[in-house]
Amino acid sequence: xxxxxxxxxxxxxxxxxxxxxxxxxxxxxxxxxxxxxxxxxxxxxxxxxxxxxxxxxxxxxxxxxxxxxxxxxxxxxxxxxxxxxxxxxxxxxxxxxxxxxxxxxxxxxxxxxxxxxxxxxxxxxxxxxxxxxxxxxxxxxxxxxxxxxxxxxxxxxxxxxxxxxxxxxxxxxxxxxxxxxxxxxxxxxxxxxxxxxx
Ligand code: SAH
Ligand code: MG
Numbered sequence: 001x002x003x004x005x006x007x008x009x010x011x012x013x014x015x016x017x018x019x020x021x022x023x024x025x026x027x028x029x030x031x032x033x034x035x036x037x038x039x040x041x042x043x044x045x046x047x048x049x050x051x052x053x054x055x056x057x058x059x060x061x062x063x064x065x066x067x068x069x070x071x072x073x074x075x076x077x078x079x080x081x082x083x084x085x086x087x088x089x090x091x092x093x094x095x096x097x098x099x100x101x102x103x104x105x106x107x108x109x110x111x112x113x114x115x116x117x118x119x120x121x122x123x124x125x126x127x128x129x130x131x132x133x134x135x136x137x138x139x140x141x142x143x144x145x146x147x148x149x150x151x152x153x154x155x156x157x158x159x160x161x162x163x164x165x166x167x168x169x170x171x172x173x174x175x176x177x178x179x180x181x182x183x184x185x186x187x188x189x190x191x192x193x194x195x196x197x198x
Contacts, residue, residue, distance in 0.1 A: 001057045005084045006050075013048050018074075020050040021115070025141060025186035029113070032137055032191065033058035038110035042131065043067035044098045044124055045116030049078035049091070055113070056090045065091045066105070068098040068116070102127040114140040118161035121168035134196035143169055144188025 013020045021029070029051075033041075037060045043052055046069035056065060069075050075095045082091050094101045098116055102124070112128040114121060121140060128138045144150060148162045149169060156162070172180040172192045183189045 001053070001087060002085050005081075005086075006053060009048065009050055009053065009081045009085065013050050016048075018047050018050075020047060021054070021141065022186035025189050026051070026054055028183055028185050028189055028191075029055070029139060030058060032139065033111065036110055036135075036137060037063075039063045040107060040109045041065040041111045041113065042105075042107075042109040042128075043113045043115065044102070045069065045114070046078050046093055047071075047074050049081040049085075049093075051113070051115065052078070052091050053082060053085045053087055056085075056087045059090060063090065066094060066107075066109075067091060068094045068096070068101050070095070070097045099123060105131060107131060108133045108136070110136055112136065112138045114138065115142070118142060118145060118158075119164045121164050122171065125168055125171060129194070132194045134194060136194045138172075138190075138192040138194065140168065140172075140190040140192075142187040143182060143190040144184065146187065149188070 033055060039060045041055055043065060046052060046067040052065050052067045069078060075093055078093055082088055099120060109131050114124045143165055145162060145165055149165045172178050172190055177195050178192050179195055180190055180192045
């Protein structure tokens with residue numbers, strides 16, 4: 001892992017207004033990764049690879065990250081960034097829509113990080129649960145979405161996203177086999193531990 005390159009990647013992503021993981025959010029995810037020491041991470045929403053590169057330093061030896069991105073230009077930039085950070089052997093990008101790619105994956109993951117289209121979070125959860133084992137952690141970014149999710153205001157343009165985020169939060173907080181904490185870092189981070197109680 002090349003720290004100097006990582007800082008450059010972050011700076012450029014911020015200049016280009018790419019919604020990369022916020023520092024306080026990254027700190028929380030890093031704590032979880034240090035505890036779990038994952039062998040396999042799945043990320044939905046690569047953007048330019050910044051979060052995947054950050055996460056790669058917490059993998060167990062021989063650990064790998066699969067990450068999905070549908071924007072062709074971002075995939076190109078992510079591949080370059082991953083090369084510059086010298087972590088090509090740890091990160092695999094699936095190029096395409098996660099809605100199509102996820103159902104084709106037949107692995108289990110220790111940690112699943114959801115950070116893509118907010119309107120698809122319930123579907124991403126369904127797929128994440130299919131690929132989880134009894135100790136997996138499912139982490140979702142942006143679940144509070146600027147405060148819209150927990151307010152009763154429903155008239156903004158993003159109402160489909162908000163409705164689906166509310167459904168996501170309802171599922172992770174009410175399903176008997178899931179244990180969830182929602183952290184008020186960044187745009188809201190939901191940390192869900194999968195338990196094998198059902
Ligand atoms: N995890 C990144 C930021 C991701 S931003 C980081 O912290 O560095 C969200 C990304 O998800 C965008 O690049 C967007 O193109 C991608 N995305 C949104 N919906 C998607 C979908 N359905 N399938 C694949 N990628 C998607
Ligand atoms: Mg995000």
